[in-house]
Amino acid sequence: MKLLIAVIKPFKLDDVRDALAEVGVQGMTVTEVKGFGRQKGHTELYRGAEYVVDFLPKTKIEIALDDDQVETAIEAIIKAAGTGKIGDGKIFVQELQQAVRIRTGETDSDAL
Amino acid sequence: MSIKKVISLASGLLLMLPMTVYADEVNGADTAWVLTSTALVLFMTLPGLALFYAGLVRAKNVLSVLMQCFAIACTVSIIWMVIAYGLAFGDGGSLNKIVGGGKILMSGIGLDSVSGTIPETVFFMFQMTFAIITPALAVGAFAERMKFSALLWFTALFMVLVYAPVCHWVWGGGWLADLGFMDFAGGSVVHINAGVAALVAALIIGNRNGFPDTPMPPHNMTLVVMGASMLWVGWFGFNAGSALTAGSSAGMAMVVTHISAAAGSLAWMACEWIRYGKPSVLGIVTGMVAGLATITPASGYVGPAGALIIGISAGVVCYFATQYVKRSLKIDDSLDVFTVHGLGGMLGLLLTAVFAASLDGLGLETSMGAQFVTQLIGIVATTIWCAVLCFIILKLIDKTIGLRVSTDEETEGLDIVLHNERGYTL
Numbered sequence: 195m196k197l198l199i200a201v202i203k204p205f206k207l208d209d210v211r212d213a214l215a216e217v218g219v220q221g222m223t224v225t226e227v228k229g230f231g232r233q234k235g236h237t238e239l240y241r242g243a244e245y246v247v248d249f250l251p252k253t254k255i256e257i258a259l260d261d262d263q264v265e266t267a268i269e270a271i272i273k274a275a276g277t278g279k280i281g282d283g284k285i286f287v288q289e290l291q292q293a294v295r296i297r298t299g300e301t302d303s304d305a306l
Numbered sequence: 307m308s309i310k311k312v313i314s315l316a317s318g319l320l321l322m323l324p325m326t327v328y329a330d331e332v333n334g335a336d337t338a339w340v341l342t343s344t345a346l347v348l349f350m351t352l353p354g355l356a357l358f359y360a361g362l363v364r365a366k367n368v369l370s371v372l373m374q375c376f377a378i379a380c381t382v383s384i385i386w387m388v389i390a391y392g393l394a395f396g397d398g399g400s401l402n403k404i405v406g407g408g409k410i411l412m413s414g415i416g417l418d419s420v421s422g423t424i425p426e427t428v429f430f431m432f433q434m435t436f437a438i439i440t441p442a443l444a445v446g447a448f449a450e451r452m453k454f455s456a457l458l459w460f461t462a463l464f465m466v467l468v469y470a471p472v473c474h475w476v477w478g479g480g481w482l483a484d485l486g487f488m489d490f491a492g493g494s495v496v497h498i499n500a501g502v503a504a505l506v507a508a509l510i511i512g513n514r515n516g517f518p519d520t521p522m523p524p525h526n527m528t529l530v531v532m533g534a535s536m537l538w539v540g541w542f543g544f545n546a547g548s549a550l551t552a553g554s555s556a557g558m559a560m561v562v563t564h565i566s567a568a569a570g571s572l573a574w575m576a577c578e579w580i581r582y583g584k585p586s587v588l589g590i591v592t593g594m595v596a597g598l599a600t601i602t603p604a605s606g607y608v609g610p611a612g613a614l615i616i617g618i619s620a621g622v623v624c625y626f627a628t629q630y631v632k633r634s635l636k637i638d639d640s641l642d643v644f645t646v647h648g649l650g651g652m653l654g655l656l657l658t659a660v661f662a663a664s665l666d667g668l669g670l671e672t673s674m675g676a677q678f679v680t681q682l683i684g685i686v687a688t689t690i691w692c693a694v695l696c697f698i699i700l701k702l703i704d705k706t707i708g709l710r711v712s713t714d715e716e717t718e719g720l721d722i723v724l725h726n727e728r729g730y731t732l
Contacts, residue, residue, distance in 0.1 A: 238523060239578075240588055241642060242629040245521035 195290040195302060196264050197256060201229060202275040202283040204253045213274035214257070217266045221306075223256045233281030252283065258293050258306050333423040335552040340428050343547025347435035350540030351442050352379055358533030358591075359446055362641050365525040366719025367450045368729035374445045374454070378461050382438045385465045387412055390437065391430055393470035395478045403481040406474045422550055432547060433473075440469055440496045446641030447504030448511045448709075450522075451716050454724050456709045463699045464503060468692050472499055476684070486672065487684040488658050490559070491548035493603025493651040494688040501648015502692040504639055510700045511709050513638035515716050527587060534591035538567055541598045545605035558668070559605040563598065566617035570597015573621025589625075592646060596624035599650030604658040607668050612661030619657065620650055652689075655681045 202210060207224065214222065228249035235248040259267055268285055276282050295305040356375035360368050382390075392409030399407060409415060412430065419426035441461045448457075473495045475482040482494075489495065514522065524530060545563040549555035574593025579585040600620035601613055608616065627645040631637050639645070659677035663670040670677050703709055710716075715723040722728065 238521075239582055239584075239586060240523055241592060242632045243518065243522075245523055247521070 195293060195306065196259050196261060197288040197290040198259055198264065198267055199286040199288065200255045200257075200271050200275070200283065201227065201252050201285075202255065202271070203277070203281060204251055206275040206277075207253050207255075209274040210255065210271055213270040214267060217263075217270045219257055219259065219263065219267055219270075221257070225254045225256075227252050227254045231281070231284065250281065258290055260303055260306060331420045331423070332425055333551070336423045336550065337425060337428055339552035339556060340424050340432050340547055340550060343543035344428065344432045344435055346540045346543025347432070347439065347547065348379070350537055350544065351375060351435070351439045354533050354536030354540050355439065355442050356533065357529045358537060359449065359641055361526040361529030361531075361533065362446075362524045363449050364522055364719070365729060366721055368525065368721065369725055369727050370454070370720035371445065371449055373725060374452075374457055375442050377454070377458060378442045378445070379438050381458060381461050382441065382465055383434060385462055386430075386434045386437050390465050390470045391433065393466065394437075394473040395429075395433065397479075398474070402479060403484070404475070405471045405480070406478050424550065429550070432550075436492055436496055436544075437465060437469055437473070440500045441465070441503070443496070443500035443643055443647055444503040444507060446643040447508040447639045449640045450514055450720065451710050452507075452511060453708060453711055454720075455707055456703050459703050459707070460507075460699060463703075464696065467699065468503070468695050469495070469499060472688055472691060475687070482684050482687065485680050485683065486677070487680050488607055488662065488677065489603040489655060489684065490606035490658075491545045491602045493599075493655045493658075494684055497599045497602060497647040497651025497654075498685065498688045499692050501644040501646075501651060502689050503696045504643035505637070505648065506693055506696040507700055508637055508639040508644075510697070510704065513636070514640065515713055517638045518632070518636055524588065531587060531591060534594060538594060538598070541567070541602075545602060549606060555606060558609070561610055562608055562613035562616075563601050563605050565610055565613040566597040566601035566620065567594050568597070569614050569617025570594055570600065570621040570624075573597075573618045574625045575621075577622060577625040592628075592642070593621040593625070596620040596646050596650050599647045600624075600654035600657070603651065603654045604661060607658050607662040607670075609661070609666030609668065611665040612657075612667055615665070616654065616657050616661065620653060623653055624650055652685050655685055 200210070204226070211222070229252050230248050230250055233250060235246055235250060238245045238247055257267065264287060271285060292302065293305040294301050352375065356372050359371045359375065363371055388411055391412070393406050396406035396408040398405045401407070415426050415430065421429035441464050474480040476487060476489050476495050477483065516522070541563055542560050546556040546560040549559050571590045571594040574596060575585045575590045578589040597617040597620045601616050604612070604616060624646050627649050628642050631639060631645050632642070656678060659670070659674055659681050661667045662677070663674040700709060711720065711723060
């Protein structure tokens with residue numbers, strides 16, 4: 195199993211959710227995060243005190259997947275979350291050792 | 307005539323009796339207006355100024371600012387009643403040119419006491435709201451790092467040693483009044499006192515940790531705008547109420563106050579737009595405050611055209627002053643009390659002389675030049691008195707209980723450290 199972590203632009207969340215549902219990915223956890231890669235921040239000004247704000251709001255999606263779902267999921271995310279501009283985000287894939295469904299006790303693939 | 311008609315006629319006549327008894331002294335319309343203005347000016351502090359400042363500080367300090375404003379309102383109210391009203395408006399006997407006296411615990415002020423055409427109780431209350439807002443304004447300078455106990459002591463001593471005497475000089479029959487110093491609603495008594503106290507406090511207590519390199523943006527600009535809006539509305543009580551009558555003087559004061567507010571807002575906004583490319587909401591509301599502070603001393607003496615120029619000048623002058631103090635001098639008068647209120651008050655006092663005598667001003671009893679000099683004397687005297695006494699008071703407090711919280715406490719935030727509370731549980 196794999197844990198797929200995608201950091202995307204916040205306004206793309208609905209598109210990504212829909213795209214993932216279409217390829218059969220049924221659950222996800224979403225967090226609001228801040229971050230930057232190559233995208234420049236912006237300047238805020240308060241009565242002459244100028245601040246450069248590097249950290250931009252992003253959305254992080256975590257999905258637990260079977261190994262054979264990973265490629266399709268990555269393609270779906272890239273298509274849905276991409277705008278072609280700097281700041282579209284990144285996808286990371288981690289090994290997932292174990293998964294448990296709390297209600298039933300099912301493990302691993304049965305829990306996904 | 308029927309019994310019903312006789313009774314209604316008799317009750318009508320009886321109801322008119324109290325008015326005929328007081329007709330020569332207390333005027334109902336004046337009283338009603340000053341009562342209303344009192345509420346408006348208290349509203350400027352609670353919650354106007356409180357919200358304005360609360361939104362400008364970081365979230366971890368939001369309650370500390372609200373607490374300070376609230377506690378100042380309470381403390382000043384009691385001190386005003388116990389001693390400060392008498393010091394400001396009472397008869398100081400042989401010292402009356404410098405300070406008043408008497409009326410301790412409001413003794414001698416009863417239902418029948420009159421001040422001008424209003425009950426003295428109403429005058430007492432109206433003036434109290436001015437006394438309240440002055441130290442509350444100064445809170446902006448030492449926000450996010452001052453100890454609450456120190457703030458309470460400062461407020462009490464400031465009231466008795468700075469506010470009350472200066473108030474007496476200008477409005478209580480003291481030496482500035484004798485000189486013909488013109489300050490309609492508190493350019494010196496309120497704004498210079500607050501601004502200078504703020505600057506001295508900022509210098510003594512020191513900059514916030516991390517200033518100016520660490521970003522400390524306002525945590526809630528919506529609160530700032532809400533508070534600023536309340537200040538605009540409340541200021542009608544501040545300036546138009548200072549006419550102490552319900553009539554043409556109040557009407558003109560309201561007009562010039564409003565025009566200066568609008569002009570100051572647009573002037574600051576324009577400066578920012580030109581300089582930085584985008585107008586900000588903090589800029590427009592600060593310009594409004596600058597316009598209002600500057601028109602305050604002039605509000606009973608100038609005409610609408612003069613007010614327009616006063617407002618524009620306020621927006622521009624205070625804008626550049628704020629940039630200078632913050633960016634060049636790097637003094638952490640956190641909420642710019644000195645450059646907006648202090649300088650605004652000074653500018654307004656000087657422009658009073660100019661525009662009372664020109665552009666449909668309401669007239670001067672002396673020449674513009676002579677009045678200008680008188681205004682300058684008042685400005686300098688108030689500034690020096692306030693600066694010296696605030697220095698002494700703050701140093702004294704610092705040596706005894708300490709003015710500032712520790713570095714760790716400042717980092718954690720005053721709400722938790724001083725008040726054991728959180729502003730937001732989200």
